[in-house]
Each structure stands twice: as C-alpha cells, then as structure tokens.
Amino acid sequence: MGYDTSCQIRFDGRTVRGTALLEQKTLVLRGPLRLTIDLERVTEATTADGWLRLRFDGQQAELGIGPQAEKWAQRILHPPSRLDKLGVKRGLRVRIVGDVEPGFAAELRHAGASIATRATPMVDMLFYAVTTRNELDRLAILAGEIAPNGAIWTLRPKGQRTTVSEADTMAAGKRAGLVDVKVVSFSDTLTAEKFVIPVAKRGRSVGVKPAARVDRSVRTGRKPGKAS
Secondary structure, eight states: OEEEEEEEEEETTTEEEEEEEEEEEEEEEEEESSSEGGGGGGEEEEEEEEEEEEEEEEEEEEEEEEGGHHEEEEHSOOOHHHHHHHHOTTTTTEESSSOOOOOHHHHHHHHOOOOESSSSEEEEEEEEEEEGGGGGHHHHGGGGGGEEEEEEEEEEEETOOOSSSSSHHHHHHHTTTOOEEEEEEESSSSEEEEEEEEEETTTSSSSOOOOSSTHHHHOEEEEEEETO
C-alpha cells in the first residue's frame, strides 16, 4: 500500500468511510467528508490500534488505515526531501539539460553528486526540462547518455493547460525505447517523471550515443579544455 487508501475517517463528531491521499504537502480526505490538511500545520501524528490521529489548528482527525498507520505518521512527521524522492545519492554522475532552477545544481553537489556539463556517456541520472511537445523528441538522443541502469527524469510544467501532458511524455519515452516507472512532484511548478531502460534491453544499444568526449573537469577541478 502507498499513500492512497480507503479508510474510516473520524472528524468533527462524524465517522464516515472515504479515501485518504497523502501528498507532498497536504493530506486530502474525500468522500462524504471532504477536507484538505496542510501538513505544515500538523502538530502531532500518533498511532494506536491501526488508527492515525492528527492534530492541526486545534482540531483532530483520525484515520483507520490499519497496519500502515505508523508508516503514514512517519511520512507526515519526517517528509522525504526532494533528492530522496528522486533517488539522488552520493557518488552519482548527473547531467542537467534545459532550464532548471539554478539552485538545483548546488543541491545535487551538496548531496555528493558530480555534474557533467556536456553530453557524456554513461551518466547515472539525467534531468531534462521541457516546455513544449517538440522538445520531447530529444529523449531519443538523451537515452544514449545514460548507463544501462541509469535514469532520465523529465521535468514538465504542472497544470491541466500546459503544452506538455503526461500522455505526451509517456509516448515520447516509449519512442525513445524507455519505460516510465515513477512520477513525483519536483517543485510547485514542475512534475518529474522517471524513465529507465527496460531490463530486457540493458545489454543492447538504446537511444543515440553521444559523440562528445567526457568532460573530466568536473572530477579533476581543471578548467575545460586546459591541458594536463
């Protein structure tokens, strides 16, 4: 079970059956009782006998979600960071393509990842920001840059009126020989979708391999193009 479930809900003197969805910043209750709880306003999250009890703004809500109650409580009290959700770990080789917030590169470096500044074969993770459908065609080339067990995260604008939809992104990934495996919120304005090479194809060529040389200056500290 993830963070979306049908359950008993007790709130404001009522007990009803509905659904609970735990998102990045909110807990959304749907059904006969509809309520959105801002997680930053939750002052207490405790569990007992399969019930999750939350205190917020001087009120209390209880969710009967069974054995997963403690998992939900920990997720609310100790939410994962953005890099946790993206799977970034120390030692990964990462590349950023497209217009991504400047602070993200510093965030990656602080986590111990090294950043390639140009087309580089065998990176562990590549972030590709897109704003139009046509830009998705580049996935076929970028797929040639990742290691067999690497990943490409596409970053697309949030909202129903954006020019790039989830369906557009999934179709482009499929054309590039990739499969989508995860979707997370990257920021208030961007959705991140993860693509990987199918296990059955990891011993074969996928995408178009980049011809550019590896930029070793990121690891050595030398300026690009400067001789040893």
